[in-house]
Amino acid sequence: MSRFQVRKVAVxxxxxxxxxIAAHLVNVKVPVVLFDLPAKEGPKNGIVTKAVEGLKKLKPAPLGVAEDAALIQQANYEEHLELLKECDLVIxxxxxxxxxxxxxYRKVAPHVAPHAIVASNTSGLSITKLSEALPEEIKPRFCGIHFFNPPRYMYLVELIPTPTTRADILDQLETFITTSVGKGVVRAKDTPNFIANRVGIAGMLSTMKEAENYGLTYDVVDDLTGKKLGRASSGTFRTADVVGLDTMAHVIKTMQDxxxxxxxxxxxxxxxxxxxxIEQGALGQKxxxxxxxxxxxxxxRFDPAKGDYVPAGAKADEIVSRMLKKAPAERLKLLRxxxxxxxxxxWAILRNAFHYAAVHLGEIADSAREVDLAMRWGFGMSQGPFELWQQAGWKQVAEWVKADIEAGKAxxxxxxxxxxxxxxxGVHTPEGSWSASQGKYLPRSTLPVYQRQHFPESVYGSGAADPLKAGTEEFRNDEIRVWTLDGEVLIATITAKLHLISPTVTEGLMKAVELAEAKYKGLVIWSPDDVFSAGxxxxxxxxxxxxxxxxxxxxxxxxxxxxxLRIRYAQVPVVSAIRGMALGGGCELAIHSARRVAAMESYIGLVEVGVGLIPGAGGLTYIARRAAEMxxxxNAGADILAFLKxxxxxxxMAKVGTSALESRKLGYLLDSDVIVPNKDELLHVALTQAKAMYDSGYRPPHKAVFPVAGRSAKATIVGQLVNMRDGGFISQHDFHLASLIADVVCGGDVEAGSLVNEEYLMGLERKHFCALLDHPKTQERIMGMLQTGKPVRN
Structure with missing residues (x-):
């Protein structure tokens, strides 16, 4: 199969x-040139320069690390159209x-490379009408590409063909967007607002209407339609504020028109x-x-009756909250x-969602799968409308909806x-998902890119493999499963809540290393959700x-x-496949592995001070060893302190890398580690890395002694900590914790340049860790975290 090479993208x-979009392309290492109109005053690239500078200040951050903004090439339509010839994709x-x-389009068309794909990021305009302005030679290479805001974090990208779009062009773009950009692609038909916004905005309008019908305030509605309903925590009205009320009104107008x-x-x-x-200029968060x-x-919250804002914070009735915890069939029956x-x-908003999705399925999507995945990935739902309907009992729910339509309630x-x-x-089966337009079940895409996804996100009823039951099991205890997919590499999956590391997990990991050394090419530590290990x-x-x-x-x-240490010095490579959180002990598990393969949205850090402790499983030993190696x-001689700071x-400070890129900057990922844009490809890449390392003659590192910064460096650090404490920037207990961390990373009370080994430093870690457990301030922090889940600053 020929591969579509994307050397550079023009936005x-x-x-x-x-x-x-340009920022996220930089995150995934795709070179990008960002165009806009020439500025009327000052440098011609002024508009783009201002936009690029703005990226550094936006929250949530569009860039993995802010300084990567410099990698965005700046251009304007007056001076730089020739740059388009270098671009394989124009968005x-x-x-x-x-x-x-x-x-x-008329302006740029003469400058587009003869092979380049051209795509419009529109949220609802007709892609076919847009294509009419393009020359005949570009039309087969043109389609719609709809990123959701913010592009770095929203998984959904809709691809929309026109009648003249070549099938292979769409396949090439889907492959690039999936693997290189790290997104979930849904193909939509060229209808107003496509799939996610069509169904999602109709759902928000339905929610607003029914909230008014039943006299519910915005805060209560958001509590009901947030996590309790298996949707984004922002609920409905808060989501509208985040999106922008003017943006929402624009999408609504597209539907009206x-x-x-x-x-x-x-x-x-x-x-x-x-x-x-909107008339008052109240456009939401912005x-x-x-x-x-x-x-x-x-x-x-806004009170329409008073025309003013009143205190918010009202919650759902407890009896309704309890209903929402029931299984789907019982839940819907109780609500109705x-x-x-x-x-x-x-019940009204769920009924309306089922009704709307069923009536429009044939018009907007190839199958029910596209609708459900679009609502999950674009609107933060744990289930799409068809999935919930099917899980709750298709025939019964259909009769309820039918009765409400006939009674005039819909x-x-x-x-x-x-x-x-x-x-x-239902509409989802192992054979495929129902296509109302074709009158048959359509299987999932067979594009080669999806062969890299061992356990792709699947819809309810599709009979997808369960990663906790798949493969051949070698060992299992209450909190870990050790298994293999291919008979070549062993996989260890922590099954405990938040994949926390307990003595049971530790025992399982040791068994996994032993089995891997005896029979396999390597060991991959991987879990199928967005937590590697929370500590x-x-x-x-x-x-x-x-x-x-x-x-x-x-x-x-x-x-x-x-x-x-057993993991670090295993005779086969141990690869940590990090998806999501790797905190505290989870971070320590990762840094002791031979290699790390991390999804882009990975959050890695040593956070033990939040519970009044210091890293105690080799995290500080790692920092000291890495400083010596660097x-x-x-060639810095004995000046280890410069590399230790x-x-x-x-x-x-319990700093956490808020992306794999930032985690690399903090030193928790190395340059030799691999960052994977698409979370569903993580296991494939980790298994491939383990095999490649083994096949190239992997040997663990030699156990060696290394120099430490010593008591003089510790004194320097503690002197700075005294200033912070006396200036009121840190508490006395923070000072105590930081001093103990300094003691370990500097090697204790020894001369600068003294040679130590990992066991010696781990002994210091263990001594201080255990002493802190007896400290009343640490006990306050631990109890606070166990009871509330939030750190106590005392």
Whole structure:
């Protein structure tokens, strides 16, 4: 198969979306040139320069590390159109104005490379109409590409072909967006607002209408339609504020302008309160006020009756919260039959979602899979509408929806399609997902790129393999599963909550190393969710502590340290496949592995000071050893302190890398480690790395002694800490913790340049760790974390 090479991407338009798309391309190491109009005053690239500078200040951060903004090449349409010839992909991302887009296409078309793909990042304009302004030779290479905001964090990208788009062009672009950009691709039909915004905005309008019908306030609705309903924690009205009320109104207007024949057309009316807020300039988060407004630390909500903001914070009724914890079939039955207005509201919005998705399926998507994945990836739902309907009992729910339509309770009188009642039990099967337009079940895409995904995100009912049951199992205990997919590399999957490391997990990891050395080419530590390991399981050690005090913990801590060294010096490569959080002990497990393969959105750091402890499983030993290695490589002689400062600061301040790129900058990932854009390809890459290392004659590092910075460096660090404490920047207990960290990373009370080994430094770690367990301030922090999940600053 020929491979589509993307050497450089051009992004046309340095607005909010264009600049952030460029930023994410830089994150995944794709060279990018960002275009905009020439500035009327000052340097011609002024508009782009301002946008690039703005990327450094945006929250959430569009860049993995802010200084990578410098990697975005800046250009304007007056001076630099020749640069387009170097680009294999051109993404247009200017304002949602058909006339502006068409004018730009005419301007850039003569300069586009003859092989380049051209795509419009539009949220709802007709891709086919846009293509009409392009020369005939570009039309087969043109399609829609719809990133969701913010592009770095939102997994969904919709690809929309025109009737003239070549099939192989779409396949090439889907492959690049999946593997190189790290996104989940859904192919949509060229209908207004495509799939996610069509279904999602219709759902938000339905929610706003039903909230008014049942007299519910915005804060209660957001509590009901957030995590309790398996959706994004921001709920409905908070999400609207984040998106921007003007942006939402624009998407609604697209529906109003283009869907006059839609039976749901009356429900697309702009809610009066939305129009009122926009008229007042309250556009949501970006203007400081929308449905909510923050005043100091207080959150206020808009009260339409008063025309002003009032205190927010009301929650769902407890009885309704309990209903939402039930299994789907019982949950929907309880909501439908309850007399509680909040329960009736929830049934109404779910019924409307089922009704809308079924009526429009054939028009907007190839199959029900695209609808469900689009709603998951674009709107933060744990399940799409068809999945929930199927899980709750397809036939029963269909009868309930039908009865509500006939009783005039639904948004419109359009009946459910005939296929809903053809005796089926759902739309997702192992054979494929239902295509209303083709009248058959369509299997998942067979593009080669998806062969790299051992356990891709799947829809309910598709019969996808369960990674906790797949492969051949070698060993299992209560908190770890050791298994293999290919008979060549062993996989260890921690199954405990948050994948916390307990004595049981430690025992399982040791068994995994032993098995890997005996029969396999390597060991990969991997879990199928967004947590690698959130650290040590302090709760599991509580019975030992209560019975024997800190003296009882010391042997357990020694076992954990020994396990880390066993992993580091294993005779086969141990690869940590990090997806999401690797904190505390999870970070220590990763840094003792022979290699790390990390998903882009990985959060790695030593956070033990948050519970009043210091890293105790070799994290500080690693910092000291790395400082010595870097000093030696940099020919810095005995000046190890210069290489120690960053590592010390990261541990003392519990700094967490908020991307794999930042984690590399903090030293928790090395230049030799691999960063994978797509989380679903992580296991494939980790297995490949382990095999390649073994096949190239892997040997573990030699156990060696190394120099430490010594007591003079420790004195320097502690002197700075005294200033911070006396200046009120850190508490006395923070000072105590940081001093102990300094003691370990500097090697204790020894001369500068003294040679030590890892076991010696781990002994210092263990001594201080156990002593801290007896400290009342540490005990306050531990209990606070166990009870509230939040760090206590005392």
């Amino acid at each position: 046309l338009g340095a607005g909010v979306m264009g600049a952030q 247009e991302a200017i304002a949602e104005r058909m006339d502006w887009k068409l004018d730009l 283009n869907l006059a024949d839609d039976p749901f057309y009356p429900s697309y009316a702009t809610p009066p309160v939305l129009a009122r807020l 203007s400081g006020a929308g449905f909510y407004r923050k005043v100091g630390k207080d959150i206020l 039959e309850s007399s509680n207005p909040q329960a009736q509201f929830l 948004l419109c009188s359009a009946p459910l399609p005939d296929w809903v009642f053809d005796g089926r039990d 040590a399981n302090l709760e599991a050690l509580m019975p030992v502590f209560m019975a024997k005090g800190s003296k009882g913990i010391a042997p357990e801590e020694k076992k954990l340290q020994d396990a880390m 000093a030696q490589a940099g 960053d590592g010390f600061t990261s541990a003392a």
